[in-house]
Amino acid sequence: xxxxxxxxxxxxxxxxxxxxxxxxxxxxxxxxxxxxxxxxxxxxxxxxxxxxxxxxxxxxxxxxxxxxxxxxxxxxxxxxxxxxxxxxxxxxxxxxxxxxxxxxxxxxxxxxxxxxxxxxxxxxxxxxxxxxxxxxxxxxxxxxxxxxx
Amino acid sequence: xxxxxxxxxxxxxxxxxxxxxxxxxxxxxxxxxxxxxxxxxxxxxxxxxxxxxxxxxxxxxxxxxxxxxxxxxxxxxxxxxxxxxxxxxxxxxxxxxxxxxxxxxxxxxxxxxxxxxxxxxxxxxxxxxxxxxxxxxxxxxxxxxxxxxxxxxxxxxxxxxxxxxxxxxxxxxxxxxxxxxxxxxxxxxxxxxxxxxxxxxxxxxxxxxxxxxxxxxxxxxxxxxxxxxxxxxxxxxxxxxxxxxxxxxxxxxxxxxxxxxxxxxxxxxxxxxxxxxxxxxxxxxxxxxxxxxxxxxxxxxxxxxxxxxxxxxxxxxxxxxxxxxxxxxxxxxxxxxxxxxxxxxxxxxxxxxxxxxxxxxxxxxxxxxxxxxxxxxxxxxxxxxxxxxxxxxxxxxxxxxxxx
Ligand SMILES: Cc1ncc(COP(=O)(O)O)c(C=O)c1O
Numbered sequence: 024x025x026x027x028x029x030x031x032x033x034x035x036x037x038x039x040x041x042x043x044x045x046x047x048x049x050x051x052x053x054x055x056x057x058x059x060x061x062x063x064x065x066x067x068x069x070x071x072x073x074x075x076x077x078x079x080x081x082x083x084x085x086x087x088x089x090x091x092x093x094x095x096x097x098x099x100x101x102x103x104x105x106x107x108x109x110x111x112x113x114x115x116x117x118x119x120x121x122x123x124x125x126x127x128x129x130x131x132x133x134x135x136x137x138x139x140x141x142x143x144x145x146x147x148x149x150x151x152x153x154x155x156x157x158x159x160x161x162x163x164x165x166x167x168x169x170x171x172x
Numbered sequence: 173x174x175x176x177x178x179x180x181x182x183x184x185x186x187x188x189x190x191x192x193x194x195x196x197x198x199x200x201x202x203x204x205x206x207x208x209x210x211x212x213x214x215x216x217x218x219x220x221x222x223x224x225x226x227x228x229x230x231x232x233x234x235x236x237x238x239x240x241x242x243x244x245x246x247x248x249x250x251x252x253x254x255x256x257x258x259x260x261x262x263x264x265x266x267x268x269x270x271x272x273x274x275x276x277x278x279x280x281x282x283x284x285x286x287x288x289x290x291x292x293x294x295x296x297x298x299x300x301x302x303x304x305x306x307x308x309x310x311x312x313x314x315x316x317x318x319x320x321x322x323x324x325x326x327x328x329x330x331x332x333x334x335x336x337x338x339x340x341x342x343x344x345x346x347x348x349x350x351x352x353x354x355x356x357x358x359x360x361x362x363x364x365x366x367x368x369x370x371x372x373x374x375x376x377x378x379x380x381x382x383x384x385x386x387x388x389x390x391x392x393x394x395x396x397x398x399x400x401x402x403x404x405x406x407x408x409x410x411x412x413x414x415x416x417x418x419x420x421x422x423x424x425x426x427x428x429x430x431x432x433x434x435x436x437x438x439x440x441x442x443x444x445x446x447x448x449x450x451x452x453x454x455x456x457x458x459x460x461x462x463x464x465x466x467x468x469x470x471x472x473x474x475x476x477x478x479x480x481x482x483x484x485x486x487x488x489x490x491x492x493x494x495x496x497x498x499x500x501x502x503x504x505x506x507x508x509x510x511x512x513x514x515x516x517x518x519x520x521x522x523x524x525x526x527x528x529x530x531x532x533x534x535x536x537x538x539x540x541x542x543x544x545x546x547x548x549x550x551x552x553x554x555x556x557x558x559x560x561x562x563x564x565x566x567x568x569x570x571x572x573x574x575x576x
Contacts, residue, residue, distance in 0.1 A: 063545025
C-alpha cells in the first residue's frame with residue numbers, strides 16, 4: 024500500500040465524508056475549543072459526563088480530512104466509556120501518531136489504529152491530535168480553549 | 173532572448189531529485205531559488221575576502237565596505253532612487269516595514285489616521301496596528317471586491333487631512349492583484365499623507381521606478397527576488413529618512429558616544445545598527461546583476477504565458493474556486509477544490525512532486541473575506557516550464573479523484 028493510501032485509509036475517507044457525532048451537545052458538562060491556527064482546523068468537543076461515564080460525546084467545526092475523521096472516530100470510540108478509559112486512549116493515540124506501538128497498545132485502540140499512517144507525515148500529526156488535545160482539555164476543566172501551535 | 177532551458181541551468185536545485193522524485197517548484201511567492209552566480213559570489217567572498225565593514229583600516233575590510241556600498245548603488249539604479257542615501261539595508265520586507273512603523277510612526281499623534289488595505293500580508297498589518305495602539309492613532313482599512321480589486325471609492329472616502337500614512341501592497345501574495353499604486357499615491361499626497369509600498373511580491377515581476385511611482389517608502393526582500401535571505405531594502409525619500417529618528421541603536425550607527433549624549437550618523441547609516449548582513453548584501457548585488465542581465469521584458473515573456481496556461485487549464489476543471497481575477501496580476505494563483513481541505517490537497521501535491529503552499533499565507537483577513545480557512549497557492553517564477561504546470565494540473569485532477 025502506498026504511503027498516501029496508508030495515510031488516507033478508506034475508513035478515514037469515509038468518516039471525513041460522513042462524520043459521526045458531528046453536532047453540538049447543549050447543555051453539556053464539559054467542552055473545549057481546539058484550533059490549529061496555521062491550517063485553520065477549528066473544532067469544539069462536547070461531553071456529557073455522569074458519574075465518571077461519558078454518556079454522550081460529540082464534536083463540531085471544520086478542518087482537513089485527518090482532523091475531521093479523527094473527531095468522528097474518537098467520539099465513536101469513547102461514547103459510553105469511562106473517563107479513565109478516555110485518558111488512557113488519548114495517551115496511546117498521541118503516541119501512535121508519532122511513534123511505533125506495541126501490539127497491546129494497538130489492541131486498545133481498535134479501529135483508531137487506522138491513523139497509524141500519520142506518523143509518516145510529521146506535518147499532519149497535529150491534525151490527527153487536535154480533537155484529542157481538546158478532549159484532554161475538556162476533561163481537565165469544564166470549559167476551555169487550546170491551540171496546538 | 174534567453175530561453176527557459178538556458179535559465180534553468182543557472183538553478184541546479186531545479187533538477188534535484190528528492191526520494192527519486194523531481195519536484196515542480198511552484199512556491200515562488202514564499203521564496204525563490206538562487207542562481208549559481210549569486211551562490212558563487214557569496215561563497216567566493218567568504219573564501220577569499222571575508223571581513224567586516226566600516227571598522228577596519230586593513231585592506232579586506234575596506235574592500236568589504238566598498239562592495240556593500242556597491243550593492244547600495246546597484247539597488248539605487250535598479251529602483252531608480254534619486255540618491256544612494258535613500259537605500260537602507262534591512263533584514264527583509266518585514267523589518268523595513270517595522271522600521272517605518274516604529275520610526276515614522278513615532279510622529280503619529282492621537283487622532284491621526286493610518287490606512288492599510290484588506291489584502292495586506294500580516295507584515296503590513298500588524299506593525300501599523302500596534303503603532304496605532306501605542307500612539308492613539310486610528311487604523312482604517314480599504315476593502316477589496318471578490319474579484320480582488322481594491323475599492324477605490326472607499327479609499328477616497330477614508331482619505332482626509334487626518335491621514336498620515338497609507339500602507340499598500342504593490343502585489344497581493346494571495347490574489348496576485350497588482351494594485352494601481354501610482355494613482356493611489358497621487359490621491360494620498362493631495363492630503364499630505366505619506367505612502368509606503370510593500371513591494372515584496374512585485375519587484376520580481378515588474379520593473380520598479382520609485383521616482384515615477386512617487387511613493388515615500390518602498391520595501392522588498394532579497395530572497396523573493398532570486399537573492400539571499402536575511403537581506404531586504406527599505407527605500408525612503410531622503411527628506412523623510414533624514415528627519416526620522418533611528419530604529420535600533422548601537423554600534424555602526426553612531427557618530428559620537430559619551431555617557432551624557434550620543435549623536436547619530438546620517439541616513440542610511442543611522443538605520444543600520446550593528447554588523448550588517450555583509451555576505452547577503454554582496455549576494456544581493458550579484459542578484460541584481462543577474463536580473464538585469466535577463467531583463468524584465470524576458471521575465472514577462474516567460475511568466476505571462478505560463479500564468480495564462482495554468483489559469484485556462486484550471487478553469488476547465490469542474491469544482492474549482494479561484495480567488496482573485498484582477499486583469500493586472502502576477503503569476504500567483506489561489507484556489508480551492510470543492511469538498512477538499514487545502515491541507516489534504518497539499519499532502520497529495522507533495523506526493524505528486526509539486527511543491528506549493530497551502531494555508532492562510534500570512535493574510536488571514538483575505539481568508540476571512542472569502543469565509544475560508546485556507547487556500548492552495550501555486551506561484552510561478554521565470555524558470556518554471558509548461559511541463560511543470562501540466563504536472564500541477566494532473567495533481568489537481570488526482571486530488572479530485574482521490575476525495576470524490
Ligand atoms: C506581500 C508580502 N509582504 C511582506 C512579506 C514578508 O517578507 P519577509 O518575510 O521576507 O520579510 C511577504 C512574504 O511572504 C509578502 O508576500
